Amino acid sequence: MITFHALGYYSLFGLPLAVVITRVTPAGTAARRITARITLAALLLVAATVALSC
Numbered sequence: 005m006i007t008f009h010a011l012g013y014y015s016l017f018g019l020p021l022a023v024v025i026t027r028v029t030p031a032g033t034a035a036r037r038i039t040a041r042i043t044l045a046a047l048l049l050v051a052a053t054v055a056l057s058c
Contacts, residue, residue, distance in 0.1 A: 015050055
């Protein structure tokens with residue numbers, strides 16, 4: 005079971021790294037599109053988890 009503490013902890017390290025990778029890769033490449041989509045999906049997952057917990 006994942007807790008909010010674990011969700012925040014892994015997001016603290018994972019999301020900034022994903023943003024850096026997205027910014028470093030050249031525009032229009034498949035790697036940038038995939039990384040951007042994964043980053044947005046992770047942010048949506050965090051937002052949905054927090055929203056549904058209230």
